[in-house]
Amino acid sequence: MLRMEIALFLVLAFIACIYFSAGRKNTPLHKTFSLLLLTALVHLALDSVTVYTVHHLEAVPGVLNDAVHRLFLGSMVLVIYLFYQYIAILVEEETGKPRRLDRPAGIFLAVAELGNFLLPISYTVTPDGNYSSGPYMLVPYGAVAFYLLLCAGLLAVNRRQIDKKKKSVIGIALTIEFVVCILQGLKHTWLISGMGITLMTLSFYLTLENPDILRAELTEQKMSMLYLKSQVNPHFLYNTLDTIRIQAQLNGDKTVADLLMRLVDFFRLSVKVDRQMVALDDELELLEAYMDLMCSRYPDLRCVYDIDPDLGGMQVPNFILQPIVENSLLHGLKNKGYRGEVRISAQAASGQRMEILVCDTGSGFAEGKKAAIDQMLLNFSKQPAKLEGSSIGILNVQKRIKLLCDREYGLSYTENPAGGVTAHLLLPMKEDVQ
Amino acid sequence: MKKLRVLLVDDEIMIREGFKRLFDWEAHDCAVVSEAADGMEALAQIDTLRPDIVIMDINIPIMNGLKVIQLSRIKHPGTAFVIVSGYDDFSYCREALRLQITDYILKPVNYEEFGACIDNLKISLFERRVAAAAPEKQEERTISGITKFLQAHLAEEISLSVLAEQFHLNPQYISQLFKSEIGVNFLAYLTNIRMEKAKKLLLSTSLSITEIAQQCGYGDYRVFTKVFKKTEGSTPSQYRRDFLEDTGAAAR
Structure with a gap:
């Protein structure tokens, strides 16, 4: 016993x-x-x-x-x-x-x-x-x-x-x-x-x-x-912002009015897209609104676009560029006091593919950080679901590209010879709506 | 050209004030004659004032903007309706188009770009006048000759001097003619008809953006895309896809 x-x-x-x-x-x-x-x-x-x-x-x-x-x-x-x-x-x-x-x-x-x-x-x-x-x-x-x-x-x-x-x-x-x-x-x-x-x-x-x-x-x-938080009626939000914008312009403050206009644009675009896949043009429009706002907050920040217009209609997963650029700003350029440049370029690649590059002149990867990020992006599916943290954005982008396009596409990072990092987004070149 | 009379309809006073004071109506030969804050008021104002242009919000008290347009359309076929709405929703847009509104713009309104909307409106009013007038009388008028010539030669490089040579007239005089007959300057008119053609081609053909740009007189499709975006609020490919998606959804 x-x-x-x-x-x-x-x-x-x-x-x-x-x-x-x-x-x-x-x-x-x-x-x-x-x-x-x-x-x-x-x-x-x-x-x-x-x-x-x-x-x-x-x-x-x-x-x-x-x-x-x-x-x-x-x-x-x-x-x-x-x-x-x-x-x-x-x-x-x-x-x-x-x-x-x-x-x-x-x-x-x-x-x-x-x-x-x-x-x-x-x-x-x-x-x-x-x-x-x-x-x-x-x-x-x-x-x-x-x-x-x-x-x-x-x-x-x-x-x-x-x-x-x-x-x-x-x-x-x-x-x-x-x-x-x-x-x-x-x-x-x-x-x-x-x-x-x-x-x-x-x-x-x-x-x-x-x-x-x-x-x-x-x-x-x-x-x-989080879901509840996002349920604030977006129309209320940007209608109110618009009223404030008009008041500012009536008061003669054109700068404030223009900033508010871009903010309204950003909100409107980000609530509008409920599709999984959107045209690259739509993605770029959202990104432009975001970058305009960031650039006016940080006057030494510059943003350069070099987009092949023929790619404008290509279907890409929704909301993939802004998190990447935000990451470049928060982990690269922020360390340089937001003095520098983000260059976004899109070009066709071999075999019905295209590549979007987000290149920044920021501080680059800290010691060992590059390997950690590479590892995380490589083993994206094994990563636990996180709700916050610095890598949630890019991990999310990686997951959605792999899911919505195919395993051969995705996100990777390289270090620039002149400093800063470049994010490479490899995507399929397909134009059909479905 | 006589001044166009404008009625502003929006339930928010700030939006009306913004329109009234932040857009240069004078420069566009327009005058705001009255305002309305709800559907009933708007209906009454349209009946008594007979404005040329009604700037109309959709989401207004008592009676919504689309209903007001529907009711006024029959009584006042000459009135141009411009819908200004925060409802970034294509179903509204589709219903509005069925009511033959002149234009549909989204809040927030960029007052600098609103001028292009007024120009388009004048051009469509002009075209309506041309269509309504007797054809034999039209033949004699210089402006209709010029607009016909422009329509036929859209793919080519056209300027005031080209027109001057073609019609044996002074370029200054032609410029004046556009201002007095249509109410817009030559370049605005040319851009308008180029964009109209582009929209037609985008929706009815499967030509590439580059080819469409060429047919509409833009050698560089980058310039074309930029101009299109500015006037239509979306890029050519977005415009085409939105339409395809919408008709696809309607067919389902």
């Missing part, structure tokens, strides 16, 4: 390792679960010890045996109490109703612990194995019955407000513990209480506390926030 206890201890220890190594917020729910994990570990360790001592009654001094048994069942009551706490907090978070049963639960815990250490204990020896018995056994059964009833009650009263997944998890955990206790009650020699505790903890961990699930939920939340 000892082997099972050791195995359960190792399983839970492994889970605790994963759980504590994943950084998470300090919510009451997570705090309770951490405490639960630690107490369950102590409980399982004591479980192993008692399984040994109860089978070596002659070798182990009676006092020591009593002590570990009392500690063992004391920790079990505590674990069950923490289970109740965990479920109560979960229900509170779901329903928004404050917990009202904390006081009776706490009082019961104190009474149970007191009983555990005061009630007399005895040992029953059978051919199948030994087990502890006596009046003190009232404590664990009483505690399990009391707290399971509380949990079941909480679940029943708030069943409508609780998320389906959480409801089923709590239900399953309670059923497991209930069945295990019944079996233990019928077959005293089985000594399987530790299994019940482990399985309950495991079911909570796998469904509610799993770091991967938590991370996915966090990402989803963030995504929907």
Whole structure:
């Protein structure tokens, strides 16, 4: 029997390792679960010890045996109490109703612990194995019955407000513990209480506390926030900006009016394109609006275009140039105080392909940065989905080109002999609308 | 040429003020005679004032701009309607074109470029006058001879001096003629009919941009693309694709 206890201890220890190594917020729910994990570990360790001592009654001094048994069942009551706490907090978070049963639960815990250490204990020896018995056994059964009833009650009263997944998890955990206790009650020699505790903890961990699930939920939340942010009615935005522009021009401020005009252009163009593929001309129009604004913010910044007009109608993935140019500005020219030039050129290449170059006179790659970026662009599909960071823009561009055109096309970087970097966008030359 | 009378319709006072004060109406032989802030007001103003040009926003209270045009069209066939809209949406554009509006421009309005829109409007008013007048009377007029000649020789290099030689007239006089008969200068007129031809070719043929540029008298297609972009708001290939996509969507 000892082997099972050791195995359960190792399983839970492994889970605790994963759980504590994943950084998470300090919510009451997570705090309770951490405490639960630690107490369950102590409980399982004591479980192993008692399984040994109860089978070596002659070798182990009676006092020591009593002590570990009392500690063992004391920790079990505590674990069950923490289970109740965990479920109560979960229900509170779901329903928004404050917990009202904390006081009776706490009082019961104190009474149970007191009983555990005061009630007399005895040992029953059978051919199948030994087990502890006596009046003190009232404590664990009483505690399990009391707290399971509380949990079941909480679940029943708030069943409508609780998320389906959480409801089923709590239900399953309670059923497991209930069945295990019944079996233990019928077959005293089985000594399987530790299994019940482990399985309950495991079911909570796998469904509610799993770091991967938590991370996915966090990402989803963030995504929907971003989505909501982008839902500000664009017409409202650029109609208002237009009104401001006219007011500025009426006040005689032509410079401000012109800047606002370009800003409105930029917004209008960026909300207009809902297609996956757009004409190169459309892309360049958006880029021009962006660069005009940047150049007026930084007067020493210049932008030169050298576009073969025959390529204007070619279909390219939407929104690929602006992120590249923005990257050149933020990581190249910014370090030079925005003094320099961005040259955007597009020319036909061999085999029905074309190449768009974004060449800047910025600071170039930092030591080792080029290799890191090359590696990232090469293994674009293995990169985790990121929501921010400096490389999100170019990674996104790479992913979309590979997806919408073909694997042979894509983005790469080279270093200019005279300083700065050049982004190479290799794209197919196709003009059809579809 | 008498001054063209303009009615401004927009529910935002700032937009109307902008139009009124930031565009040089005087230089384009126009005068803003009144303003309206909603559809009903616009309808009433059109009936009483009979303006030559109505600058019309689509999204206005009580009755939308397209409805106003639809109702006024029958009573005032001579009025030119220019739609100015923030609704960057081709479905509006299509409906507007069905109502035979003169032009469709998008907010934000660039007041410098708005002049080209007024020039186009004058040219179309001129063409309507020409079409309405008796043909035998037209033959005698110098200006109609010149415009016919221009239409026929669009692919060639044309200047005032070429016209002067062809018609045995003083270049200055021809320039004056354009201003007085059509209300726009020679170059604006020439650019307009070149662009009209280009649009026709873009939509009805599959000629390359370079070939179309040549047929419309632009040796350098870069210059053509630039001019086209300035007057139409989109590049030639965008223009062609937007149309194809739209008819494709309508057919589906």
